[in-house]
Amino acid sequence: MDEKRVKCGAGSEDRMDSPAVNKLSGEKEPVLKIEHMSISxxxxxxxxxxxxxxxxxxLDVEVHAGEMVAVVGSSGSGKSLLAHGVMGVLPYNAAMDGRITYCGEELTRERIEKLRGREIVLVPQSIAFLNPLMKIGPQICKGDKRASAREKLRSIFKRYELDERVGNLYPFELSGGMNRRVLISTALMEEPKLVIADEPTPGLDLAVAKRAMAHFRELADMGAGVLVITHDLELALEVADRIAVFYAGATVEEAPVQDFQDEDSLRHPYTKALWRAMPQHGFHYIEGAQPYVKDLPAGCSFAPRCPQCGPECAREIAYRAVRGGKVRCVRGK
Ligand SMILES: Nc1ncnc2c1ncn2[C@@H]1O[C@H](COP(=O)(O)OP(=O)(O)OP(=O)(O)O)[C@@H](O)[C@H]1O
Ligand SMILES: [Mg+2]
Structure with missing residues (x-):
């Protein structure tokens, strides 16, 4: 791995070269560490x-340099808010609590504002994030008119099978799938150290979706920390190193991808249910629905749908380390 890539800019010039190493323990810090995030x-x-x-x-998630972590969870579980919370782009009526650390130091508002779009990039969920009044080329280059930027743009277009003429078009002149590839391209103009991609593949045909995921994998292999938010567990399992599972605004499990080879290696009943819902495991339907925030039960929010639920599940459930992963379930082992 290129040593340069695991160094994280701290958002202030005097610390640009500080490597992500904990000075006390000597261990390499995660690029991104989110602890007890709450948003209301x-x-x-x-x-x-x-x-x-x-x-x-x-919500708790950790991403190391060179690692790709996939966040999966049903619609409304809080995946996009997690991304927006890290990027400092939550709506004005949102309040966030908890701790976000980037390369071992707190990611403050001032710091994210310096690093956003440079070291830390977001590939947003919706193509509505593209500026409709700006041509694609200048939009991806963020106004950089140098020959090197034009050269990079050409190579990115080639990578995503976009014709060079696309650079001169507006978003409304492209198909949904092309715009999505443009969104992914915006992340690659810089050499990011942390990439957060929010559902980067819907609308893409399977071959292009797999290639897009492979490009994110490549960014991780080059040393970046990559957090990919996706509904597509199958696709995530092909490329990610670890999977974080969200349910009703909380992380319920974090597991290495290898654990998904067999249901018994998984720790949480919801993750097991997602596993059984995969086509190759029988397409089993999960009864019930994720509760809306106003209707959350006390204790485990999956309890009303859980076949193993007991009286102890009405208590607050801790998120704890189990067999190289984590689980929020009293029975998880
Ligand atoms: N501005 C807002 N005001 C109030 N509630 C909001 C707001 N934005 C999001 N929410 C709620 O927060 C919850 C999480 O939303 P979020 O967009 O993060 O879900 P998601 O997991 O990304 O879903 P999807 O898979 O559909 O993209 C949802 O219940 C949503 O209704
Ligand atoms: Mg979302």
Missing amino acids: FTQYDRGMRQVSLPVIRD
Whole structure:
């Protein structure tokens, strides 16, 4: 691995060369570490009563240099909010708590503002994030007119099978799939150390989706930390190193991909249910639905759907380390 790539800029020039190593333990720090992230929205109820809606309650994720971590979870589990929370682009009525560390130091608002779009890049979920009034080329190059930027753009277009003429077109002149490839390209213009990709593959045919995932894998192999948010567990298992599973605003399991070879190696009943829902494991339907934040039960939020649920599941459940992974379930072993 290129040594340069595991050094993280701290967002201030005097620390640009500090390597991501814990000075006390000597261990290499994760590129990104999220601990106990919670996000709530302030809304107005009937009678203009102000209420706080805690949509993310307890998210923990860690990504190391050279590693690709896939975040999976059903719609509404908090995956995009996690990405927006790290990037510092949450809506004005959101409040975030917990701790986000980038290369061993807290990722403050000032720091993310310096690093966003440079060392830390987001490939957003929606193509609506493209500027409709700006041609694709200048948009990907972020206004950089140097010959080196044009050369890089050419090589990126080649990589994503985009015709060079695309650079002169506006987003509305491209198909959905082409715009999605453009979004991925924006991440590759810089040499990012942390890439967060929010559902980068929907709408792409399987071959292109696999290639897009392979490009993210390549970024990880070059030394970046890559966090890919996806609904597609099957695709994630082909390329990622670890899988983090979200359910109703909390991380319920983190497991190395090898553990998905066999259901018994998994730790949480929801992850096992996702495993059984995969086509090669019988396409078994998971009964019930993820509860909305206002209807969360006390204790384990998966309890109403869990075949092993008992009275002890009504207590608050700790997230703990088990067999090289983590689980939020009293029975997980
Ligand atoms: N601005 C907002 N105000 C109130 N609630 C919000 C807001 N944005 C998101 N939420 C709620 O937060 C929860 C998590 O949303 P998020 O977009 O992170 O889900 P997701 O896991 O990315 O879903 P999907 O897979 O559909 O993209 C959802 O219940 C959503 O309704
Ligand atoms: Mg989302």
